[in-house]
Amino acid sequence: MTEISPATGKTWFMIAGALVVGLALFAAVMAFVVTPLSQAGSLGLSPWVAVCRAFGLSQTPPPTRGGYLVGTTPVSAVVFDRGLIERLAHADRREGARTVAETCAVCHGAEGVSENPAFPSLADQSAAAIYKQLSDYKTNARINPVMSAVVLPLTDARMFNVAAYLAHDNGFAGLGPRWPVPDPEIIALVRDGDPGRTLPACESCHGVNAGGPIETPRLYGQKQAYLLAQLQAYGSGARRNDVYGRMRSVAQKLTPNEMTRLAAYYQGLR
Amino acid sequence: MEGWPVLTVRRLTLAHLWVAFATFGLAVILGVWQMWARSPLPAPWHSPANYYLSVTAHGVSMAYVLTTFFIMGFGYFVAETSLQRALPGKTWAWLAFWAGIVGVAMTVASILSGRASVLYTFYPPMTATPWFYIGLVLVVGASWIWCVLMIVAMATWKRENPGRPVPLAMYATVANAVMWLWTTVGVAAELLFQVIPVAFGWTQLIDVGLARTLFSWTLHPIVYFWLLPAYVAFYTLAPRAAGGRLFSDTMGRLSFILFLLYSLPVGLHHLFMDPEHSTGFKFLQMTLTVLVTVPTLLTIFTVPASLEIAGRLRGGKGLFGWIGALPWERPMVLATGLAFFMLWFGGFGGVINMSLAMNAMVHNTSWVTAHFHLIFGGTVVIMYFAIAYEIWPTLQGRAFASTKLLNLQLWLWAIGMMVMTIPWHVLGLGGQWRRVASFNYADPRIAGWGPWVVVSLIGGLILLAAAVLFIVNLASLRRATIDTAPPPFRYAVAVHPPTRVPAILNGFWFWNLCVAALMAAAYGFPILHGLAMHAPGAMAHRMGGG
Ligand code: HEM
Ligand SMILES: [Cu+2]
Numbered sequence: 001m002t003e004i005s006p007a008t009g010k011t012w013f014m015i016a017g018a019l020v021v022g023l024a025l026f027a028a029v030m031a032f033v034v035t036p037l038s039q040a041g042s043l044g045l046s047p048w049v050a051v052c053r054a055f056g057l058s059q060t061p062p063p064t065r066g067g068y069l070v071g072t073t074p075v076s077a078v079v080f081d082r083g084l085i086e087r088l089a090h091a092d093r094r095e096g097a098r099t100v101a102e103t104c105a106v107c108h109g110a111e112g113v114s115e116n117p118a119f120p121s122l123a124d125q126s127a128a129a130i131y132k133q134l135s136d137y138k139t140n141a142r143i144n145p146v147m148s149a150v151v152l153p154l155t156d157a158r159m160f161n162v163a164a165y166l167a168h169d170n171g172f173a174g175l176g177p178r179w180p181v182p183d184p185e186i187i188a189l190v191r192d193g194d195p196g197r198t199l200p201a202c203e204s205c206h207g208v209n210a211g212g213p214i215e216t217p218r219l220y221g222q223k224q225a226y227l228l229a230q231l232q233a234y235g236s237g238a239r240r241n242d243v244y245g246r247m248r249s250v251a252q253k254l255t256p257n258e259m260t261r262l263a264a265y266y267q268g269l270r
Numbered sequence: 271m272e273g274w275p276v277l278t279v280r281r282l283t284l285a286h287l288w289v290a291f292a293t294f295g296l297a298v299i300l301g302v303w304q305m306w307a308r309s310p311l312p313a314p315w316h317s318p319a320n321y322y323l324s325v326t327a328h329g330v331s332m333a334y335v336l337t338t339f340f341i342m343g344f345g346y347f348v349a350e351t352s353l354q355r356a357l358p359g360k361t362w363a364w365l366a367f368w369a370g371i372v373g374v375a376m377t378v379a380s381i382l383s384g385r386a387s388v389l390y391t392f393y394p395p396m397t398a399t400p401w402f403y404i405g406l407v408l409v410v411g412a413s414w415i416w417c418v419l420m421i422v423a424m425a426t427w428k429r430e431n432p433g434r435p436v437p438l439a440m441y442a443t444v445a446n447a448v449m450w451l452w453t454t455v456g457v458a459a460e461l462l463f464q465v466i467p468v469a470f471g472w473t474q475l476i477d478v479g480l481a482r483t484l485f486s487w488t489l490h491p492i493v494y495f496w497l498l499p500a501y502v503a504f505y506t507l508a509p510r511a512a513g514g515r516l517f518s519d520t521m522g523r524l525s526f527i528l529f530l531l532y533s534l535p536v537g538l539h540h541l542f543m544d545p546e547h548s549t550g551f552k553f554l555q556m557t558l559t560v561l562v563t564v565p566t567l568l569t570i571f572t573v574p575a576s577l578e579i580a581g582r583l584r585g586g587k588g589l590f591g592w593i594g595a596l597p598w599e600r601p602m603v604l605a606t607g608l609a610f611f612m613l614w615f616g617g618f619g620g621v622i623n624m625s626l627a628m629n630a631m632v633h634n635t636s637w638v639t640a641h642f643h644l645i646f647g648g649t650v651v652i653m654y655f656a657i658a659y660e661i662w663p664t665l666q667g668r669a670f671a672s673t674k675l676l677n678l679q680l681w682l683w684a685i686g687m688m689v690m691t692i693p694w695h696v697l698g699l700g701g702q703w704r705r706v707a708s709f710n711y712a713d714p715r716i717a718g719w720g721p722w723v724v725v726s727l728i729g730g731l732i733l734l735a736a737a738v739l740f741i742v743n744l745a746s747l748r749r750a751t752i753d754t755a756p757p758p759f760r761y762a763v764a765v766h767p768p769t770r771v772p773a774i775l776n777g778f779w780f781w782n783l784c785v786a787a788l789m790a791a792a793y794g795f796p797i798l799h800g801l802a803m804h805a806p807g808a809m810a811h812r813m814g815g816g
Binding site: 012013016017020021023024026027028030031032035036053054055056057080081082085191192193195196197198200201203204207208209210211212213214 | 316317318319396397474475531547548549550551553554557558561707708709710712772773774780784787788791795796799806807809810811812813814
C-alpha cells in the first residue's frame with residue numbers, strides 16, 4: 001500500500017481551495033461591480049447607488065424613463081394586517097349589540113336577520129366582511145345613499161364591535177344554508193366554474209374554509225334581491241370596492257339570466 | 271473476479287424500488303389525464319379542483335416519492351455490492367422505510383381529501399392541512415437516516431481499508447447523500463418554522479419571500495439528487511455493460527464533487543422573476559449556475575469516451591464506426607444512448623432558463639414543464655429503468671430470458687417523451703401558461719395551441735404504454751421459470767484502476783467546508799436582509815375540503 005505523501009495531499013487542498021474561492025470571487029465581482037457599473041450610466045445612477053442597488057440596499061425609487069404614473073387610488077383603505085385581525089378578535093360585542101339594536105335593526109332586522117328583501121341580512125356574516133364594508137362606506141370606496149350616511153357617526157372601534165357582534169353565533173337564524181334550489185347548471189357553476197370562460201367557481205372563494213380572500217362574504221341565505229343587485233352593480237362597475245376587481249371580473253362574465261338564478265340559488269328555499 | 275457473495279439487502283432494496291415504481295405507475299395515469307384536461311378534447315371529471323388535486327398528487331409522487339424511494343433502495347444496493355461488505359444498521363434502514371411509508375400515506379390521504387392542492391412546491395400563502403406537510407417531513411426524515419447509513423458504510427469501509435480508494439459508485443452515492451443533507455436544510459426550515467405553524471392555525475401570516483427563498487435553497491440541488499443515480503449508472507454501469515472500461519476514474523470523482531459544490535449555491539435562479547431579491551445576488555447565483563456545465567461536460571466527454579473504448583474493442587473502426595459496434599441490444603447501453611440524446615435537448619432548454627434575461631420569456635410557461643419532463647422524466651427516469659433492469663436479476667436470482675421487451679420499453683419511453691415535450695416547448699414559447707387547469711380554445715388568440723396539445727397527449731399515451739410495459743417486465747422476472755442465477759454484480763473497471771487517490775478525492779470534509787462557504791456567500795446576505803426588513807406577512811389561504 002503506497003501512502004500519499006502529506007505534502008502532495010496538502011497541495012491539492014490548496015489548489016482546490018484557491019479555485020473555489022477564485023471562481024466565487026469572479027462571480028461576485030461580475031455581479032456587484034462590473035454589471036451595475038456598466039449599467040449605471042444609461043440609468044443615470046451614481047456608481048455608489050448602482051452598487052448598493054445590486055445588493056438590494058438602496059431605497060432610491062426605480063429609475064423612470066419617459067416617466068408615467070399609474071393611478072394609485074386604492075379600491076379600499078382596509079388592510080387586513082395582524083393588528084386589524086387582533087382588534088377584530090378582541091372587540092367589545094356587548095357594545096356592538098347595543099349599536100345594532102339602536103341604529104341598524106330598523107332596516108337590517110332585529111339581531112341582524114332582515115325581513116325586507118332589499119336589506120341584506122347581517123347575522124352570521126363574517127366579521128372581516130362586515131368591517132370591510134362599513135369602512136368602505138365610510139371612505140366612499142363603496143357608495144350607497146343610505147349606508148354612507150349611517151356609517152358617518154361610527155368610530156372605527158364601534159365598527160369593530162358591531163362586526164364582532166354580528167359575526168358571533170348569537171343563536172339567531174342568520175346567514176347559512178337553506179333548502180337547496182335544484183338548478184343543476186347553476187350548481188355546476190357554483191362548484192366548478194366555467195373554465196371555457198375562465199370563470200372561477202364561486203365556492204373557490206365563497207365556500208366555507210375555501211381559503212378565499214379573508215373579506216369574502218357569506219352568501220348562503222342572503223336576500224335574493226340584494227344579491228342580484230350586487231351582482232348587477234359589480235357587472236356594470238357601479239360597485240368597485242372589491243380588491244383587485246375580483247368580483248367585477250367574475251360578474252362581467254355572467255349573463256343576466258345566470259345572475260338571477262345565482263341569486264335565487266344562494267338565497268335558497270325558505 | 272468474485273462479487274459480494276451474499277446480498278443481505280435484497281428485500282430492503284426490492285421493497286424500496288417497488289414502492290417507487292408503484293407510485294410512478296399511478297402518477298403516470300394522472301399525468302395523461304392532466305394532458306387530456308389541458309387539450310381541446312373533453313376530459314372526464316374535469317374541474318379546476320380536480321386538476322389541481324391531480325397535479326399535486328402527480329408532482330408529489332414523481333418528485334418526492336418515486337425519487338426518494340428509488341435513490342434509497344439503489345443506495346443500499348450500491349453500498350453492499352460496491353464495498354462488498356454487509357450494510358451496517360439494517361434495522362435503521364427498515365425503520366426509515368416504514369417511516370417513509372407512513373409519511374407517504376399521510377400525504378396521499380391529505381391530497382385525496384382535497385385539503386392539500388397546493389402543488390409540490392407548496393406555494394405559500396396557500397396552506398394545506400398540516401398532515402400533508404408532516405407526511406413529507408417524515409419522508410425527508412427517512413431519507414436522512416439513509417444518508418447517515420451511507421456515510422457510516424463508507425467510513426467503516428475506509429477504516430478497514432486504509433489508503434485504498436473508495437469505489438467510485440459508493441463515492442458518488444455518498445456525494446449524493448452529503449448533498450441531500452445540505453439540500454433539505456432549506457425546505458425543512460421552511461416547513462418547520464413557517465408553513466406548519468400556519469397550517470395548524472397558530473399564526474395567520476407568512477413571510478412569502480422568505481418561504482420562497484428557503485424553498486429555492488432546496489429546489490435546485492434536489493434535481494441533482496434525482497439525477498446523480500443516473501450519473502452513477504453512466505460512470506459505473508454503462509461502460510461495463512458495453513464491454514469496455516471507464517475512461518477515467520478521477521474525472522468521475524471530480525464530476526460528483528462539482529455537482530455537490532455547484533448545485534447548492536444557485537437556487538435563486540428559480541426566483542429570477544421574484545421581487546424579493548436584488549439583481550446582484552441573482553447574477554451571482556446565475557454565474558455559479560454556469561459552473562454546473564463543467565461536470566456535465568466532463569461527463570459528456572468521459573462516458574462517450576468509455577463507450578468508444580468498448581466499441582473499438584468490439585471491432586468498431588473509423589471516426590464513428592465504434593458507435594455502430596456497440597452492443598445496443600443491452601438495455602443499459604441503449605438507455606445511456608437515449609438518455610444522452612434527451613440530455614442534449616433538455617440541457618439546451620436549461621441554458622435558456624438559467625439566463626437571468628432570457629428567463630423572462632419562458633417563466634411560468636409550459637416551456638418549463640417541458641424542460642423538466644425531458645431531463646427528469648426523460649434522462650433520469652430512463653436511467654432508473656435501466657438500473658432496475660440491471661440489478662433486478664441480482665435481486666431476484668433470475669435472468670431475463672430476452673431483452674427484446676426491455677429495449678422496446680426504453681424506446682417507447684424515449685419516443686413518447688420526445689413526442690410529448692417538443693410540442694410542449696413550442697407551446698411555452700407561444701406563451702401557454704403552466705399549471706392552468708384548462709384553456710378556452712374558442713378564443714381565437716389561443717385556438718392554434720389546440721393541435722399541439724393533442725400531439726403532446728399522444729406522447730403521453732405512448733409514455734403510459736411504456737410505463738405499463740416496464741411494470742410488466744419487472745413482474746415477469748418475478749414469475750420467470752429460468753433459474754439460471756446471474757453472475758455476481760460487478761461495476762465498470764477504469765482503464766487505469768486507481769490504486770490510490772489523493773485524500774481530497776476520497777473524502778468529503780474539505781468539500782463540505784467549501785459548500786458552507788459558498789452557501790454563506792450566496793444565501794447569507796439575502797436571508798439575513800430579508801429577516802431584518804420585517805417584510806409584511808401574507809394571509810394564509812387555506813385549502814377547503816370537497
Ligand atoms: C405519461 C407521462 C407524463 C405525462 C403525460 C405528464 C404530464 C404532466 C402534466 C400535464 C403536468 C401539469 C403541467 C401543468 O399544469 O403546468 C405535469 C406536472 C408534473 N410532472 Fe408530469 N407527466 C408525465 C410523467 C412525468 C414524469 C416521469 C415525471 C418525473 C419523474 C413527472 C414530473 C412532473 C412534476 C414534478 C410535475 C409538477 C408540475 C407542477 O407542479 O407544476 N411527470 N406532468
Ligand atoms: Cu434549478
